[in-house]
Amino acid sequence: MAQYRTQIRIIADVLSTARDHNTEGTGVGVTTLLRKGNMSYGRMSKLLGELVGSGLLLELNGEKISKYMISQKGIQFLAAYYSFEDFAQSFGLRL
Amino acid sequence: MALIENLLQFIGVFVSFSIAYVAFRGVKQTESSSLLRLATAFVFLGFGFLVEGIVGLGQIVPSLPISTTAVVVGGLLLETTGYFFLAFSHAVDVVLSKRMGVALLVFPVISLTGTQLADILSILSFYFVLYGVVETIYSYARTRKPDTLLIALGLALIGVGTFFQWLSLLYLQVDVLLLLQIILKEMGLLILFTPVLRFAVGGVRVNGPV
Numbered sequence: 112m113a114q115y116r117t118q119i120r121i122i123a124d125v126l127s128t129a130r131d132h133n134t135e136g137t138g139v140g141v142t143t144l145l146r147k148g149n150m151s152y153g154r155m156s157k158l159l160g161e162l163v164g165s166g167l168l169l170e171l172n173g174e175k176i177s178k179y180m181i182s183q184k185g186i187q188f189l190a191a192y193y194s195f196e197d198f199a200q201s202f203g204l205r206l
Numbered sequence: 207m208a209l210i211e212n213l214l215q216f217i218g219v220f221v222s223f224s225i226a227y228v229a230f231r232g233v234k235q236t237e238s239s240s241l242l243r244l245a246t247a248f249v250f251l252g253f254g255f256l257v258e259g260i261v262g263l264g265q266i267v268p269s270l271p272i273s274t275t276a277v278v279v280g281g282l283l284l285e286t287t288g289y290f291f292l293a294f295s296h297a298v299d300v301v302l303s304k305r306m307g308v309a310l311l312v313f314p315v316i317s318l319t320g321t322q323l324a325d326i327l328s329i330l331s332f333y334f335v336l337y338g339v340v341e342t343i344y345s346y347a348r349t350r351k352p353d354t355l356l357i358a359l360g361l362a363l364i365g366v367g368t369f370f371q372w373l374s375l376l377y378l379q380v381d382v383l384l385l386l387q388i389i390l391k392e393m394g395l396l397i398l399f400t401p402v403l404r405f406a407v408g409g410v411r412v413n414g415p416v
Contacts, residue, residue, distance in 0.1 A: 117238075119236050119237065119238060188235075191235045191236065192235075192236055194405065195231075195232035195235065195236050195238065195241065197401075197404075197405075198228060198229075198232060198241075198401050198402075198404075198405050199232070199238065199240055199241055199244070200345075200349055200351055200353070200354060201351070201353035201354060201356075201357055201400070201401035201404075202244060202295070202342070202354075202357050202398075202401065203296065203341060203342035203344075203345030203346065203349075203354050203357060203358070204240040204241070204244060204295055204296065204345070205240060206232075206236055206238040206240060206241065
């Protein structure tokens, strides 16, 4: 049975993609985030705006397209997320 | 024996508030509603054990006239509400949980004797914990996480404890039932403490899989 993702889980997925796929240090494009995040363009755009606004992602403006990189605050958020996810799972719960 | 019972109640207070503290930290950082329900459950449980412990102290120290039926029922009500939130931490429908929580809080308004109320609250606690055990085992079947199975075992011990608590209210003359229910519940709570210990020792994982 397929499980729906909570908002916090979607945020963690986007942040971890931005962290793991930034191999060249130039940021990650929207296409990669869309492919890994498994959501519509409109929804992703809105989410990216919110994550940049809250300082979890950094927007790197290129000539044609914007790329995204996880910030230090985003890394700290992910670390906290994994710890509490582990804690919640111990009780049989999902974050 | 009363002293041992009280000591165990206060261990329960410590364990419950520790779990609630970690869960509240999680709520603060992740805004997770599941963790909020978990924290709420253990705050109620902690206060429930505290009230029962204080009532017990009243029996040990005669100068403290606090051993009244109303306070005992109040302690049990807090404990049952805690088990309710623990069981329904798994429920997806939050609105339903809130409605049932309110229903549980207004329940004592119905005119029943203190003993009848204590009986009802104990058996309700048993069913809530039983539901929690079933849901946790179901969760284990999905995640195969050993910690989850351990928590299910802890909840099962608490469940048996609440059943003995109910029996101890029916058979007041059998003292061992009272001690047994506290020991079982405390053993269960100590098992529930494992994730808190892991959290405290392990700290924060920086590179986790998503």
